[in-house]
Amino acid sequence: MAVTAPESTATDDTPARRRRNWRPWLLRLALAAASGFVFYLSFAPRPLWWLAPIAFAGLGFALRGxxxxxxxxYGFVFGLSLYLPLLTWLQDFLGTEFGPWPWLGLSAALAAYLGIGGALATLAARLPGGPVWMSLVVIATETPRTWWPLGGFPWGRVAFSQPEGAYTPLASIGGAPLVGFAVVLTGFAVPALVSRLRTPRRALLPAAGVVVPVVAGLALWPTIGTGAQTGSLTVGTVQGNAPNAGLALMDDSATIRANHLAQSDRLAAEIHSGAVPKPDLVVWPETATQMAAGVDPGVDQAVADLGVPTLIGAIYRPAGGGRVQNSEIVWDPRSGPGERYSKQELVPFAEYVPARAIAQWVTPFVDDTSDMQPGDAPAVLDIAGTRVATPICYEIAYDHVARDAVDLGAQLIVLPTNNAWFGESEMSYQQLAMARLRAVEHSRAVVVSATSGVSAIVEPDGSIQRSTSEFTAASLVGRVPLRDTTTLSDRLGAWTEYGLVGAALVAVLAGVVVRLRTRRASAENTTRATGAG
Incomplete structure (x- = not known):
């Protein structure tokens, strides 16, 4: 007698089955989180650039299928695990009494871009050569977050993890976008390679994705020039130091000014005694003093004592009133102030406050500060017989600022910055890494002059000639090459970025078409099978 077996109790709805279905999801989530943290570890001050492609390999495994x-x-979790530790310097700035909300909010906003990149990458993954298109999509998300919202925030771009290493020379070909694309491609090609190892012919394309970016970067290293082409310049920096006080630094502008006048005096004494070579140019850091209409007897005397043209970083109030500007001023030891560059890319909620009625909930600056006026001229000045690019502070994170200046003939890049707000954090080293990448991108030496460190002299190949420690009073004097070569990156300009973004958009649209066709074909097959049954 045949007995009909009862229906199995181990259906898809049983607790045991549901637990098994959750395990892959949790493993993928853990992998995405761990990979994001590994990516963070690739950023300065750690020289672990090679962790970046490993991190994207981990994300690639999490996104697979x-x-x-x-x-x-998964993309959002990856981004959150990157930005939360990367941006902890915001807490050093605001202090514990202000709470973690700005830090958490900014980290989440930036992570959302990587979340969108992860989502769209799953569409591009359906195309032949999926890792290439996925990499384009992820790098394309860096473009909108560079300008939106509120002027954007380029911190944490993939390329900024690569101030040295195999990928760095690619900056001379396609700038930060190409470097970032190469890093992500290496990582995303790994899961595809692993899945095809048993069929060597099918593994050739993903193997190329892993190997070619690295080989291309290494092959370009001999082309990175460092020699002087139009002479050289001896440059000095003035690092006067500042109190490590975070937000309280707002009330210490007089101390910062006094410190930089004192360090200028020490540098002048060293010059006159022959302890250091006489510079052709001295650079003060960002906002080291405040002045109205370029009138400042103390700075006048300090520059006269130095006896050389000096770039003075100042909060500058124009003649006749008006909003202040964050400026670098050419100061001659005999004739006084001359040309001036004012920062174009102002920091939201610090140098200006958008939507003040709303912003008072998230920023301490609403009641105590007024908005600065952005500059509208390129970051280039003529000083000491040299055309100099002068991006200020985090303008070094924006591609166009240094590039526009180099296009106008700048032979040297100087980066005045005030990082004293951020304590003994990684922020200064992260910014220095950007400066090192820009040196290779434009084939120019870079001189970083920081209020409290890290000041540095960077060679055109991104190597550091010399540097200072944080929260010390110090000066650097070094010889730097002047160069007028135009890299391919400079000649292509923003077109490299536009090309990568355009290709990413095409990949996403093609992925949507493939997905719709697959769904339609699946539905038709189901209909046929049902009819046949």
């Missing part, structure tokens, strides 16, 4: 919403979630 996922759909849109899964990609969004």
């Amino acid at each position: 996922r759909r849109l919403w899964g990609g969004l979630g």
Whole structure:
């Protein structure tokens, strides 16, 4: 007698089955989180640039076979694990009494871009050569977050983890976008390679994705020039130091000014005694003093004592009133102030406050500060017989600022900055890494002059000639080459970025078409099977 077996109790709805279905999801989530943290570890001050492609390999495994919403979630978790530790210097700035909300909010906003990148990458993954298109999509998300919202925030771009190493020379070809694309491609090609190892012919393309970016970067190293082409310049920096006080630094402008006048006096004494070579140019850091209409007897005397043209970083109030500007002023030891460059890319909620009625909930600056006026001229000045690019502070994170100046003939890049706000954090080293990448991108030496460190003299190949420690009073004097070569990156300009973004958009649209066709074909097959049954 045949007995009909009862229906199995181990259906898809049983607790045991549900637990098994959750395990892959949790493992992927843990992998995305761990990979994001590994990516953070690739950033300065650690010289672990090679961790970046490993991090994207981990993200690639987490995204493999996922759909849109899964990609969004894993990408967001990856981004959050990157930005939360990368931006802890915001807490050093604001202090514990202000709370973690600005730090958490900014980290989440930036992570959302990587979430969108992860989601759209799952569409591009359906195309032949999926890792290439996925990499384009992820790098394309860096473009909108560079300018939106509120002027954007380029911190944490993939390329900024690569101030040295195999990928760095690619900056001379396609700038930060190409460097970032190469890093991500190496990582994303790894899961595809692993899945095809048993079929060597099918593994050739992903193997090329892993190897070619690294080989291309290494092959370009001999082309990175460092020699002087139009002479050289002896440059000095003035690092006067500042109190390590975070937000309280707002009330210490007089101390910062006094410190920089004192350090200028010490540098002048060293010059006159022959302890250091006489510079052709001295650079003060960003906002080292405040002045109205270029009138400042103390700075006049300090520059006269130095006896050389000096770039003075100042909060500058124009004649006749008006909003102040964050400026670098050419100061001659005999004739006084001359040309001036004012910062174009102002920091939201610090140098200006958008939507003040709303912003008072998230920023301490609403009641105590007024908005600065952005500059509208390129970051280039003529001083000491040299055309000099003068991006100020975090303008070094924006591609166009240094590039526009080099296009106008700048032979040297100087970076005045005030990082005293951020304590003994990684912020200064992260910014120095950007300066090192820009040196290779434009084939120019870079001189970083920081209020409290890290000041540095960077060679055109991104190597550091000399540097200072944080929160010390110090000066650097070094010889730097002047160069007028135009890299391919400079000649292509923003077109490299536009090309990568355009290709990413095409990949996403093509991925949507493939997905719709696959769904339609699946539905038709189901209909046929049902009819046949």
